Amino acid sequence: MTTATPTPRATGPVSRIDPEAAYRRPTAPGPALLRLDSNEGVLPPQALLAQLAAADPELLRRYPEVSALEAALAARLDVPPERVIVTAGADEAIDRACRAFLEPGKSVLLPDPCFDMFERCAALAGGTLVRVPWRDGPFPLDRFLGHLDARTGVVVVVSPSNPTGAVATLADVRRLAAAAPNALLVIDHVYVEYADEDLTPGLLDLANVLVLRTFSKAWGLAGCRVGYAAGSPYVIGVLRAAGGPYSVAAPSIALALAQLERGVEPLRAHVARIRVERGLLATRLAARGLAPRPSQANFVLVECGARAQAIRTALAGRGVVVRDFPGRPGLETALRITLPGNPPDFEWLCEALDAALGAGEARP
DSSP states (O other): OOOOOOOOOOGGGGSSSSSGGOOOOOOOHHHHHHSSOOOOOOOOHHHHHHHHSSOOTHHHHHHHOHHHHHHHHHHHTTTTTGEEEEHHHHHHHHHHHHHHHHOOOOOEEEESOOHHHHHHHHHHHOEEEEEEOOSSSOOOOHHOOOOOOTTEEEEEEEEEEETEEEEEEEHHHHHHHHHHSEEEEEEEEETGGSSOOOOOGGGOOOOEEEEEEEESTTTEEEEEOOOOEEEOOHHHHHHHHHHHOOOOOOHHHHHHHHHTTTTTTHHHHHHHHHHHHHHHHHHHHTTTTOEOOOOSSSEEEEEOGHHHHHHHHHHHHTEEEHHHHOTTTTTTTTEEEEOOOOOHHHHHHHHHHHHHTTTTOOOO
16 A cells, blocks of 8 residues: 655645646747747847946855845936835736735736736735726726725736737826725836836826836846836835845846946837837738737737637747737737837748738738
8 A cells, every 4th residue: 555645735825826827938839930929128239248247256246236226217217216126027026016915805906808927916915806807998997996995905007008008098097096095006017118108207196006117128138037116115115025135136137227327219219110010010910801909018919810829820830929818818819919129020020920811912
């Protein structure tokens, strides 16, 4: 008779989450030569790596010091440094906010669809998910207001939305914040550099608002995992207490500072290129009978109907990987295409789309 080897068992909210549901980067159905599935931004200049290679070895020996980066970001936002926290990507800020402001019996209001990490972190904190549909069109303020109650601990607004690219207005967000003074209103603004309006300056006077930003998109440092959040001194202090002091590596901090020191002109040039590609791609997709959604991010979500998986597979056969959403209600027949941000790769994408969709239809 054999005895089963005892194994530790998870407890608390995490025990109710299927381990198989852990996030994994989607696999490509073919050779991934041009990855347009994760919304990474511009390729940083080679000089950044050279600058890092010339750094003092003490950078690696010592625990990281983040105060200089927080001060630089605070100066850009025109707030004191104690109102900014640097985190390991925006993901860590989401995790800290959920652990600090949610618990069993508390709920989080979030748009549906929404960036996956909000749902995961809220569930791990024991919060109840309240999904408010926002698939297209203006931000559904009245729906959000209708779901607020005494149990609401966190309210999430992703603008520009991931995965749709839709945006909320400053007036909508301020009304929502005023209606929920005892809840934390989290504004996921990680794609804001590509949008028509940055809501950050109009929100930082509100005590219950936390604005999330990142170096992973327009700044091109997704591999460094550097994000940051801005809010009231109390909220930022709570976020500091909700995690460890050394979550961002020193080389990542140095590279983020170096990107800031390059100034805004490279960023503006990248954003201008993305906006051009965004319009061209939407026009091209519509001309082929597909339904691209209006976007203010660095991607286009396109409704493909029954052809979605065939198109994705055909693109992958030409080395182009785009994001699909199997099992996501309302998104099963949609594809999200990251804009490459440079002419050669954009031409590659367009040629692959032409081949995937078949020749003969009108082209813009």
